[in-house]
Amino acid sequence: MLDIATSPLLRGAKHAFLGRAGGVSEGIYRGLNIGLGSDDDRDVIMENRRRATEGVLPGSELVTVHQIHSAEVVTVTAPLSLDQRPLADAMVTDRPNLLLGILTADCVPVLFLDSSARVIGAAHAGWKGALAGVTNNVIGAMEKLGADRDNIACAIGPCIAQASYEVDAAFRDRFLEADAANDRFFAAGRPGHFQFDIEDYVAALLQGAGISRVDKLGLDTYADEDRYYSYRRSCHCGEAGYGRQISLIGLAV
Numbered sequence: 001m002l003d004i005a006t007s008p009l010l011r012g013a014k015h016a017f018l019g020r021a022g023g024v025s026e027g028i029y030r031g032l033n034i035g036l037g038s039d040d041d042r043d044v045i046m047e048n049r050r051r052a053t054e055g056v057l058p059g060s061e062l063v064t065v066h067q068i069h070s071a072e073v074v075t076v077t078a079p080l081s082l083d084q085r086p087l088a089d090a091m092v093t094d095r096p097n098l099l100l101g102i103l104t105a106d107c108v109p110v111l112f113l114d115s116s117a118r119v120i121g122a123a124h125a126g127w128k129g130a131l132a133g134v135t136n137n138v139i140g141a142m143e144k145l146g147a148d149r150d151n152i153a154c155a156i157g158p159c160i161a162q163a164s165y166e167v168d169a170a171f172r173d174r175f176l177e178a179d180a181a182n183d184r185f186f187a188a189g190r191p192g193h194f195q196f197d198i199e200d201y202v203a204a205l206l207q208g209a210g211i212s213r214v215d216k217l218g219l220d221t222y223a224d225e226d227r228y229y230s231y232r233r234s235c236h237c238g239e240a241g242y243g244r245q246i247s248l249i250g251l252a253v
Contacts, residue, residue, distance in 0.1 A: 001021060001022055002016075002018055002019075002021060002022035002032065002051065002052070002055045003018060003019030003020070003021035003022065003032075003227060004016040004017070004018060004019075004055070004056070005017040005018075005019070005157065005158070005217055005219065007111070007155035007215040007217065008215070009113070009153040009154070009155055009213050009214075009215045010111055010113045010153060010155050010215075010249065011115075012113055012115030012118075013113050013115070013120055013249050013250060013251055013252075014056055014057040014060075014099075014248075014249070014250045014251070014252055015056070015111055015113075015155075015247075015248060015249040015250070016052075016055070016056045016247070016248050017109060017111075017155075017157035017158055017217065017219070017245075017247045018032060018052055018055075018056075018245050018246050018247065018248065019031075019032070019158070019227045019228055019245060020032050020033070020226075020227060020228060020229055020243060020245060021227070022051060022055070023044075023047075023048040023051065024044050024047050024048060024051075025040050025041075025044050025045070025048060025243065026044075028234070028239050028240065028241060028242070028243070029044075029241070029242075029243040030243075031229075031243065032048045032051065032052060032243075032245065032246075033045060033048055033229065033243035033244060034048055034049055034052065034064075034101070034103055034243075034244050034245065034246040035103055035105070035229075035242075035243055035244030036082075037244075038241050038242065038243060038244065039240070039241050040241070040243065049062055049101075049246075052101070052246050052248065053099055053248075056099065056248045056250070057097070057099045057248070057250040057252065059097065060097045060098065060099040060250050061079040061097060061098055061099065062099045062101050062248075063076050063079060063080050063091060063093075063098050063099065063100055063101060064080075064082075064085060064101045064102075064103065064246075065080075065085050065086050065087070065088040065089065065090075065091060066085040066086065066087050066088070067088070067089050067102075067103060067124045068087050068088070068089060069089065069107075069124075069126045069128040069129050070087070070088065070089050070128070070129055070132065070134070071089065071090075071129050071132035071133045071134040071136075071137050072086075072087065072088040072089055072090070072134075072137075073088060073089075073090040073091065073092060073121075073123075073134070073137045073138050073140075073141045074086050074088045074090070074091050074092075075091075075092050075093065075141055075144070075145065076091050076092070076093040076095070076098055076100065077093065077095055078095075078098075079098065089123065089124040089125075089126075089129045089134050090102075090121065090122060090123035090124065090129075090134050090137065090138045090141075091121065091122055092112075092119065092120065092121040092122075092138060092141040092142050092145060093119070093120060093121075093145075093251075094117070094118060094119045094120075094145045094146065094251075095251070096118075096250075096251040096252060096253045097250065097251070097252070097253055098250060098251075099248050099249070099250035100120060100121070100122040100248065100249050100250060101122070101246045101247070101248050102122045102123065102124045102246065102247045102248075103124065103244040103245070103246055104124060104157075104158070104159065104221070104244060104245060104246075104247065105221065105228075105229045105230055105231040105234075105242050105243065105244045105245065106159060106160040106165075106221050106222060106230050106231045106232050107124055107125060107126035107127075107129075107159060107160075107198075108124075108125040108126070108130065108156055108157070108159040108198055108199060108202045109122070109123070109124065109125075109156070109157040109158070109159065109247035110122070110123040110125050110135060110138075110154055110155070110156055110157070110202060110206070111154065111155050111157070111247060111248075111249045112138055112139070112142060112152055112153070112154050112249075113152065113153050113154075113249065114142060114147035114148060114151045114152045114153075115151070115153075116148070116151050117145070117146045117147045117148065117151065118251055119142045119145045119146060119147040120142075120249050120250070120251060121138040121139075121141065121142050121249075122138075122247065122248075122249050123135055123138050125202050127171075127196075127198060130198070130201065130202050130205060131174065131175065131178060135202060135205050135206055135209065136205070136209050139152065139209055139210075139211070149209065149210045149211060150210070150212075152211055152213075153211070153213040153214075153215070154206050154211055154213070154214045154215070155214075155215040155217065156199055156202055156203060156214065156215065156216045156217060157217055157219065157247045158217065158219035158220070158221050158227075158228050158245065158247075159198060159199055159219070159220075159221055160198065160220065160221050160222045160230065160232060161197075161199065161218070161220035161222065161223065162187060162195045162196060162197035162198075162199070162200075163195060163220070163223070164220055164222035164223055164232070165195060165196045165197075165198060165222070165232075166189055166190075166193050166194070166195060166196075167186075167193065167194055167195075167196045168192060168193055168194075169192055169193070169194070171194075171196070172186050172194050172196070175201075182201070185197045185198075185200055185201045185204075199216055199218070200216075203216055221233075221245075228245055229242055229243035229244055229245050230242065
C-alpha cells in the first residue's frame with residue numbers, strides 16, 4: 001500500500017505526497033525510491049514510478065525534471081522524455097492527464113492549484129531555489145496559463161523540520177542579507193549554529209506573493225525514518241546513498 005498524504009486545499013486535483021511505503025527498492029533504498037540520481041536499480045525505480053503514477057492518477061503520464069536547486073520553471077504541454085528531462089525545479093500545466101512529479105529528500109515539495117482556471121504547479125524548493133524565487137516563478141508561470149493568484153492554493157509536503165535542520169552562521173547570513181526579517185526563521189542552537197525552519201520560510205514566501213491559502217503538512221523527513229527518505233539523515237548515518245520520495249499533482253480528464 002502506498003503512503004499517501006493529501007491536503008484539503010487541493011481537492012480539485014489528483015495529488016499526493018508519497019512516502020517510502022509500497023515500493024520495491026531494497027537495502028538503503030527500501031521502499032518507493034523514485035530517485036534516478038541514486039545508485040538504485042533503474043528497473044526498480046521505473047516500477048516505483050509506475051506504482052506512484054497508477055496510485056494517484058491511473059493512466060496518466062508522469063512528468064519529472066532534472067532538478068538542479070534552481071528557480072527555473074518549465075511549462076509542460078506534453079509528456080517529457082525521461083532521458084531528456086529539462087534542467088529545472090518546477091513545472092506548471094493546464095493539460096489534463098499530465099502528472100507533475102517533484103522529488104525530495106529533505107527539501108520542500110510545494111503543490112499549487114487554481115481549481116477555477118484548472119492550472120496546476122509543482123516546485124522543488126530547496127533552500128537555494130526558495131531563496132532564488134522558485135515559488136514566485138511558479139505563480140507567474142501559472143498566471144500566464146490563466147491562473148489568478150487570488151485563487152491559487154498551495155500545500156507544503158514532507159520536508160526537514162526546524163528541530164532537525166541545524167545550519168551555521170554563514171548559512172543564516174545569506175538569508176539575512178536577502179531580508180533582515182528572515183531572522184524569525186532561525187532559532188538559536190549550539191554555539192555558532194541555528195535551527196532553520198524552511199517549511200515556515202517557504203510558507204511565508206507564498207503568503208508574501210499573495211497566496212492566502214497555504215497548507216503546511218508538518219511532516220519531518222529527517223525524524224521519520226520508516227516513512228521518508230532524508231539526505232541529511234543518510235549522511236549522518238554514513239550511508240552510501242539515499243532515496244527520494246515524490247510529490248504529485250495532476251488534472252483528471
